[in-house]
Amino acid sequence: MKLFLAFVLFGVAFGQEWNLIWEDDFDSLDPTKWEHEVTAWGGGNGEFQVYTPDSENSYVRDGMLFIKPTLLPENINPATGEPFGEDFLTNGVLDLEELYGYCTDEDPNNCLRYGADSDIQPTMSARLRTAQRFSFNRGRAEIRAKMPRGDWLWPAMWLLPENWVYGGWPMSGEIDIVEIIGNEDLKFADSGEDIGIQYMGSTTHWGASPEQNRYYLTTAHKLNYEQDFSNYFHDYVIEWDENSIRWYLDGEFILSVPDPPVNEQPGFNFFDFGSPWSEGTSNPWQGASPMAPFDQDFHFILNVAVGGVGGYIPDNVINRGNNDLYGKPWSNSESQIDAMWRLWGTRDRWHWTWEGEDAAMQVDYVRVYEQA
Template sequence: TRGPLAFVATGLLVLLLGQPGSPETLVWQDEFDTLNLNEWSHLVTAWGGGNSEFQYYRNDRRNSYVRDGILYLRPTWTSAEYGDDFLYSGSLSYPDCNMEPCSSTAGQDIVQPLQSARISSSFSFKYGRVEVRAKLPRGDWIWPAIWMLPKNWVYGDWPRSGEIDIMESKGNDNYYDSNGVSQGDDRMGSTLHWGPDANHNNYWRTHWEKSIQDTGTDFADDFHLYGMQWTDNHITFTVDNAEIGTVWAPQDGFWYFGNFENDPGGTNIWQNGNWMAPFDQEFNFILNVAVGGTFFPDNLGNRPWSWDGHPMRDFWERRSEWLPTWHEEDAAMKIDYIRVYQ
């Protein structure tokens, strides 16, 4: 039989049969004494990141830089460089663009009102323990992420080959759902994305959140340690070394855990992997700071845009509501280090 009990029992069985581990070895680290462009590559694109976000990602030291052993990923305003009129009549492009679309031209909507950074590591690995010491940005509608994508996409396009989100959060100070529960910068989430297609992405089965609302602090107040333990039989996410969620290798794998044999049916796309597939391949790190987009749901927190044709213009023209919450480098995600042990 399959189901929750079988799922738990399988996890316990795998745990009991596991071999004693040898002492960990630090296999890779970046302490960010410099921004090593041989270790990290910038995404340069006007693409909205798959979530209709409002930034143009570029390789510019105003958006990604290191100071005093800390990496800063910081959104800046396009108008500060090109003027406000440019947003309504200009065209923005960069010669080092490496993902289409490479240009953004004002029309029904304005040019991207924000510039930001997204970097990917050349280092990739399979299985290990990850530590990322980071301080999250403070500022309404900012979306920081520390995550991973597959190196080789052996099972196919997203989400077939998986995605590992170690940390995602929202920069809003005052952002509450209808029950008065904060959804802002005192809450973070960890997620696995997996499925045969975008419409069957079963991330909701492998999503966990951590709130520190009751402490009177938030994740933008100080540095915290975001972690992941990844083996051939489970993935565990941690914050400050405390577990927030674990998924054990499901019996017969994620295909049956997702009930994909019934919906959408067809052949098990992970049949050639182990029970952790698609999370049985090498992944690499991605660090980015996005702004706006569908990560911020409708009807929550007086969102200053709609999707009725010109969301970026809405957002920019209502900047008096959110711009005062952005205070210089407080709006940056700060990374002290990333370490990988095996």
């Protein structure tokens, strides 16, 4: 049955037939399919991890990809063959090119960090991408995966533009297949709504400038108490054509962008949809197709981030029954450096929640089909 499905898939919801064009079942970690990003940037959200190809943070076993965060001092320093150690965070030099042979970041400040400046992140993780290896524009993408469980983890499976045709982020778009927060018991303080491992989100980011991101117009969330997203595997699917992108969770429709689709909205374009804009804002998609910026090639990214001050992990939250001991250690109004040091200083209150491979994103497969 698996062999048959690997070649032809019938779309039940829309009566479509799909032909497989790319897949990874993770029998190995194939460098012709995936590149490890190597950077201390923080992902634009002031996150608290360094991404490297360390085999403690990403590996395959029994046909499964694991992406697992660790405390940086516990990782092996390639230069010495010994753990980095806690002293490295304040006295070491994190030269990613020297240690790992390359850095994928164009900014040299994100390739070289000094402990004396207190800007070496205290955690390490992995971020894999298919950039310059595989990208696609339209089709059906399927990922079967289990998200990590652990306080202040931020796993994501998503897509970024291959060529940034319409300019930098978010003008050229971003497609988030799924992201969650890894806390087992995290709620909004005001509403009491769960926003931890029972709660997933899917969205697109797009806008005429970084300050005018209209993601909130194209976002959906789903709660699942019976089979949360960290203790169970789920099937995450997007179907993408010239009229819309549609998200499915375990076969259930959860989001369409746009909604209704382009062919049901004569004259639709994302610039008008996102209006009003700031005075003088120009249309980055002028003259492009109605689906722009989502009419270009995008590549996959799989990663597990830790913390961040960008706002995805909000401030007004209750963790583990409103016990102050386990509250969020940092504020999003703080600098990345101040915030990550607050997290590090309270590690005895949260690191115990990163229990072995339960704290790892586990990916069974990634598959892409084109419509027959």
